[in-house]
Amino acid sequence: MRIRKKYLFYVLALVSSVTAALVSSVDATINALYIKNAVVLGLACFLVGVPLTFLIILTFSIPIGEKSLGGRVIDPSFKRVRMVRREELKYHVLAGLGNAIMTLGYFSLLAIFGDPSVVLPFSQVVILYLLIVESLTEKNIPTLVEVQSSVIVTFGAILGSISLSGTLSVEALLVVFFVVNPGWVLFTLYQRKLKLLKIDGRPNDSLNIRFWNVIFGCLFISLFVLFYDLFSGSSLFIETINAIIPHWNWVALTMFLTFFSYVLYIRALGLGKASVTQAVRASTIIFVIPFSLMLAYFGVIDYFSMNPVLLVIKLIGVILIVLGILSFALTLVKAYIFIRVKPGYSIVDIMNKIWDIHGVNRVVATTGPYDLVAKIHTRTLVKGYENIIRKLESIEGIAEYKWQSVLKEWEKI
Secondary structure, three states: OEEEHHHHHHHHHHHHHHHHHHHHHHHHHHHHHOOOOHHHHHHHHHHHHHHHHHHHHHHHOOEEOOEEHHHHHOOOOOOOOOOOOHHHHHHHHHHHHHHHHHHHHHHHHHHHHOOHHHHHHHHOOHHHHHHHHHHHHOOOOOOHHHHHHHHHHHHHHHHHOOOOOOOOOHHHHHHHHHHHHHHHHHHHHHHHHHHHOEEOOEEOOHHHHHHHHHHHHHHHHHHHHHHHHHHHOOOHHHHHHHHHHHHHHHHHHHHHHHHHHHHHHHHHHOOOOHHHHHHHHOOHHHHHHHHHHHHHHOOOOOOOOOOHHHHHHHHHHHHHHHHHHHHHHHHOEEEEEEEEEOOOOOHHHHHHHHHOOOOEEEEEEOOOOOOEEEEEEEOOHHHHHHHHHHHHHOOOOEEEEEEEEOOOOEEEO
């Protein structure tokens, strides 16, 4: 099946958001009724998640014709479960560390509030973290439109995080800004680096990325709990084992749903910038509201008062998030520039100079009438076009170039 690449990005991010909202509701149920300790619940999820994820990815490795089951229904790049390659090991280690930190923070927030419609919006402040990190580490500095849209989404998330009971916790804010969001930045940036890697000449697949992230995340959180038990005299690791035995089905359910939520999220990361992907995924705080109302109705979480002022504030937050996402969706412009190099000039040197131009996403050397093709991503068509063309014309050795804007782009699901 084929779908326009832009639409595929938003489909992946939005379906991941809906699944994440469902996962948060299951987590809230487990925390309220069965496993109340945040550290124990976090470790339990990883200990159950490792064998469960292995079984899932092993099932998706079953060959069907020329492709595997997972390659047909989840990610066309997936062939089979495989070992970690040397070139991706450091990224897996950092992403696993980020996942472990983020998980502990997330379950701590859930223990404080109980209501997933309050917990999820808090984590969306990470969008601003990602914008700052991208501007420092990546060649593509965020444009003004991206900054404006991210700020809109972030403020919407902050307004949406206000509990309908009117409570606000300083402890929760500290967990958000110093645990959850730094962990999420590590997790997101290095998951994206993994997705952009080529393995055996093929794009890296999201299923193996998720499988190894669970393994490394389990390793880090297990070491943390074991060291904590050793120095504090507690027995959290034993408590986790005892908690898993009677409640393994609930923990397995949340990790099963989490697997698909993150696989779709990782695929989206391979199609868009981390901050943009996270901004679209912020829609999860819209989808989680009916789940929270349902949990309150069945008595799983405390029923909140319908204060009209708080309801309006939360509604404004939701509207801001939608506007921010639409701003991202409607401003991206893509183009290809076909370039002919003058005789006697180094193709490699010209490629490196073109690659340094802001907005250039990829440069390839080709045969035929043109020597180079540059792929352009910009969110300001007129100004972006003028800046890129001005830089091209300043490069000595370029004989001719043609700008062709992309009208539609297709991608296999």
